Amino acid sequence: MKRIENFKSIIDKYNVIFFDAFGVLKTHQGLMPGIERTFAYLEAQKKEYYIVTNDASRSPLQLAQSYHNKGLMAITPDRIVSSGMLTKEYLDLKVDHGIVAYLGTPESSHYIESPGCHTMPVSEVNASNMDKVSALIFLDDEGFSWFEDINKAVNILRKRNIPVIVANTDHAYPLSANDVSIAIGSIASMVENIVGKNFIRFGKPDSQMFMFAYDLIRERRPISKNEIVMVGDTLQTDILGGNKFGLDTVLVLSGNTLPHNAETRIAATGIVPTYICDNAVVELGEFGF
Amino acid sequence: MKRIENFKSIIDKYNVIFFDAFGVLKTHQGLMPGIERTFAYLEAQKKEYYIVTNDASRSPLQLAQSYHNKGLMAITPDRIVSSGMLTKEYLDLKVDHGIVAYLGTPESSHYIESPGCHTMPVSEVNASNMDKVSALIFLDDEGFSWFEDINKAVNILRKRNIPVIVANTDHAYPLSANDVSIAIGSIASMVENIVGKNFIRFGKPDSQMFMFAYDLIRERRPISKNEIVMVGDTLQTDILGGNKFGLDTVLVLSGNTLPHNAETRIAATGIVPTYICDNAVVELGEFGF
């Protein structure tokens, strides 16, 4: 584990950079200040980069649009690998008919539509269509009535033995400087304990996220894992997952892991990044700005 | 483990009977048919009995009243031991000032009021009174907005290092013949995982429930554990808890554990009741009816 002063020197060592989104590129207030310089430098150096994110609330197109709206044009849909995309791939491969019931916003559900099936909010499942439900997806924590619809999801799963996908494994996410919000991953774990069945989870630290991004590169050119570095703010997802997949890893201290207790958290969890860096920002003056 | 045909013969063997409530004395539709004969027989034989229930939604007085309303007058408040009463005892002993915030119905909170504190729904906690919150209680699954107030409970517990009581450890409860409802115990476990702290749980199988009932008897006369039998429909709470406390136990098949898979469930869990009986009803004709 090595303390690195400037993030630019990490970019210089690798050909491909995987970035986590929240706590690295953006905060609850908007873009991480200065992050546009990082992408300008990446483009100038002709480095490849991907956003690898536990987010199923929107399609890659919508996610990219949200960066464009904030002024960061470098992040295009083909650069984004989300746990929602793995959910979509699973449905394409394994579910070819019936109703895919989901907890999440209606908008979040459109992009997971798969040939032969149609998506339906859990709230619309009832005695007459229950038999046609062929999968249930935990997509997002918003867009439904928690009391009504989480209870309904439990009762659907007691009656129907169908695959259940958790499209975002996070337990909570930051809402403001002081508050967090319960993520759909926590709700899914609660329901899993009640019904006693095994759900399928997509999202870091699981290898399938990293493999998906890795494959996007391999489709165009040969690549070796030691050309890639994973940059993230969370030990349990970004760093553990990156390490396990065989990548070098950078823990940045601009999000979940705070500067004053990073060392303590690393010692307590046994999750050791290759490097620690304050943030993923290329500093002013480092590169002709 | 012994299959018993008539419940009356179990009453004849013991001086004190502990009953679980749901699935034993009542169902989602009302009283268990014929259960009034069991209590008539207990009274006639001068046997002692207690209701030992994971229920914090109402005071003993209100719980007894709900039996009276259905026509069962034998169950008086002094016969009821609930996980809510243990919560009240904890607050009396350990919390002597400030606000006791709770998730549950307003009515459920009155009876846990303790000298020096006052109870307040989580929804009313805000930046100005947050510092005065001295305990948080998971009381019941109704009476609050799940989305708003469970999220608020998480954020209170991230800011205040206070005791947290789970007043009902059940994960789910039957709502109708086919559906269950998520119980406050499941919600508490989800929040505990998110905030990473140790909550205090009252309710079977924990020994403190049995001890509380045991002490009620001892206050009036000497008693030995082998004079008591625990009657319940749930292996993981009634039978495991009764066994561990050193009591003989009866599994009845009128609730959670179904006749066709009772043996399988006992083998799978390793929780072995002393007796199995169809229900806790004294049959017509067995006793002068």
Place this chain on the structure above:
Amino acid sequence: MKRIENFKSIIDKYNVIFFDAFGVLKTHQGLMPGIERTFAYLEAQKKEYYIVTNDASRSPLQLAQSYHNKGLMAITPDRIVSSGMLTKEYLDLKVDHGIVAYLGTPESSHYIESPGCHTMPVSEVNASNMDKVSALIFLDDEGFSWFEDINKAVNILRKRNIPVIVANTDHAYPLSANDVSIAIGSIASMVENIVGKNFIRFGKPDSQMFMFAYDLIRERRPISKNEIVMVGDTLQTDILGGNKFGLDTVLVLSGNTLPHNAETRIAATGIVPTYICDNAVVELGEFGF
């Protein structure tokens, strides 16, 4: 939570003191230096005291003898409440015939002998006597071959649906200044996961330990929980268990919880003692020494 400079002032506030053993009265090297003054003061003030310990490796008589051998005569067998004694009580109440198989030293097993049963090391169970095994006890981490006998315990429990008692819930214990040893509680949890059954655990933080000590007092005189304080070095057992039982609690920093991270650990676990004190020693000069 209040920082207390001298332990003597805590004794002055309560009528009964419950002590944990390891990290409070003794260390891996012998008695805690000066602890004899604490007991001299307790005797002089006519305070009651009990040792409440997760230890099933020896009988109360043998445990008391070990203190006498080190020069502390105040700790007599009737002052000791151990998780082994709860195991013995369970067997007396619930197991009246057959073989009680155990993992532990032969000496540790004698005192749990119960009328009608006899104890036998797991190593001596074989195809010819397997059918007579009526309970299995995880007593101690020594006195058997881990490879042979833990594997045999798994296979006994796959064939026999019998109660399983974990007589010591600790996960590890200190062996020297730098090293720990795996405790029988960890081995039991591993076996429980493999066989998928519910074991019965005795030992702090479970209430039954505290109740047993509480009952010893009540047999002689009326007592209220607020006359008692629990003194221990471990948040997850001594302090959590004491708090839950409704007692005031003192965390001492002479064992498992180290002075430099006590506050961090309390914040992380949410387990808050009533007091924190360096150790349980009455200082020289405080009381006529």
Place this chain on the structure above:
Amino acid sequence: MKRIENFKSIIDKYNVIFFDAFGVLKTHQGLMPGIERTFAYLEAQKKEYYIVTNDASRSPLQLAQSYHNKGLMAITPDRIVSSGMLTKEYLDLKVDHGIVAYLGTPESSHYIESPGCHTMPVSEVNASNMDKVSALIFLDDEGFSWFEDINKAVNILRKRNIPVIVANTDHAYPLSANDVSIAIGSIASMVENIVGKNFIRFGKPDSQMFMFAYDLIRERRPISKNEIVMVGDTLQTDILGGNKFGLDTVLVLSGNTLPHNAETRIAATGIVPTYICDNAVVELGEFGF
């Protein structure tokens, strides 16, 4: 889920077959009777096949040799994907110096030797070389003293913050018709709980196993996931992992999952295979035998 009478018809539907080893190709007594016909048919039909196995006790060369010794020549080292190979890949990518300490047989350790490091049994780690230990591997349940070396592993991990690899995630494995043996995966979970750190696990159901086999095919030709079927006897590893990776799956009833309770287990776990088949054997007479 579809009941299939003859395994041959499954081969006919796919281009690539992934097989689990234990309970599918072999039992504790040797090869599954008739399994040689399956491989003769696969060769005749020019189908590809791979053995995907949670086994780190031997190198692919040694594993293939064990099939040859039993007379099954079709299984060559390049057909085998084991969790041990993923461990070797991890070490090659992430550990470039120092001592790789392991629990397992000395023979099992040779094939994970990585440039710059050397492997050493945990028993040989001591105060003088402790500082050079750069990784610890849970390889196999044999070849070491459980009491001495599991305890030593705990103490190494309390002193050194290094990556820990669990090279076989199984909890137990069959030893004979009636007995199982605790696998290294269970021992690793016990140690992980004691030291409180996050270990890295390779082995089904984790996707990395399937990806490794998938990549072996892709190196030679284009392949789509729907050309592949995974055949296994265990719901929690073979079927869950295969499903999650997006493959069709066949549950065979010749190993862990028994014919009389397969339906119950599928309903209880929610892990639904695409097909159920008695075994993976092409029947006599089905194909010119």
